[in-house]
Amino acid sequence: MFAGRKFAAFLFDMDGTVLNSIAAAERVWTTWAYRHGLDVASFLPTIHGRRARETIAALKLPGVDPIVEAEALLKAEAADLEGIVPIPGAAAFLKSLPLERWAIVTSAPRELALLRLQAAGIPVPAMMVSAEDVTRGKPAPDCFLLAAKRLGVEARDCLVFEDAPAGIAAGEASGAAVMVISATHVHAMQTSHASIASYDALGIATDDNGWIVIEPQRDAA
Incomplete structure (x- = not known):
């Protein structure tokens, strides 16, 4: 899974990707x-x-x-936050990342995004792109391009984590690599991208320049 590839930053969708709402x-x-x-x-x-x-x-x-x-x-x-829970392993994985190297990129308005993150116990990122920040929403790539720009990196050097077709298409259009999160999928999604149902098996390492490499957790089942 992206063996040996280094990424400047990780860009995460929210609903269905780091939490289940x-x-x-x-x-x-x-x-x-x-x-x-x-x-x-x-x-x-x-x-x-x-x-x-x-x-x-x-x-x-x-x-x-x-x-x-x-x-x-x-x-x-x-007003309805009942039953919002984290995707397995998401909170710990996000906490393991350098603060300046990841962002939430969501189609939800900022107010709702913050409420849902809090309800799920997901850490609030230092940088978030929400519905108000772009003129065109997903599947247009604007949100991911903006997130990369705000982090000071190129979208083509990022890894996008997504669950929905519109978001996957937006990630592809931005030029980023894409990881599909299948935790909330009722039916298997046909995709050419790497796919995981949980973050529990993922670890990271960083090089001297802060770029991130995905490493499998040695103690993962």
């Missing part, structure tokens, strides 16, 4: 979908990995303002 998010979106007469079963899979405003805009619902609806959804999601 699916139950909370789907409770809120289910209520919203019923109110707008949508087929909930087919709609819910489309909400993951993208900004709310873009998910809503894609529906082209008559008389529905995506910005207004996204703000209402933010308030509802901020």
Whole structure:
């Protein structure tokens, strides 16, 4: 898995990648979908990995303002943090990284992201790119390009950790390498990228310049 390759920084999506908020998010979106007469079963899979405003805009619902609806959804999601848990091994893995060498890159608004990180016991990064920071959300690469720029590195030298198709596409488009986190996947995802269900087997080493190498944990089962 990336044997011998060094990375300038790690860029992590949040929901489904370092924490699991699916139950909370789907409770809120289910209520919203019923109110707008949508087929909930087919709609819910489309909400993951993208900004709310873009998910809503894609529906082209008559008389529905995506910005207004996204703000209402933010308030509802901020009030429902029940059942949010870390992805196995994520908290310890993030704590092992140099602070200046990683970032959270999420489609969630900053307010919600901070609440969910706290609820899951995930360390807040020194740098985070959230929904408000870019004009175009995932699958556009803008968020990962911005995160790399803010860390003072090139995106092509980064490793992106993602779980959803939109985020994976954004990582690919940025030129970064991609690691797929499958912990919340109900069905196996066909991907050409390296994939893990837990961070427990991952360790890191850094070289004299601070670049990061992934190393398997020797005591991992």
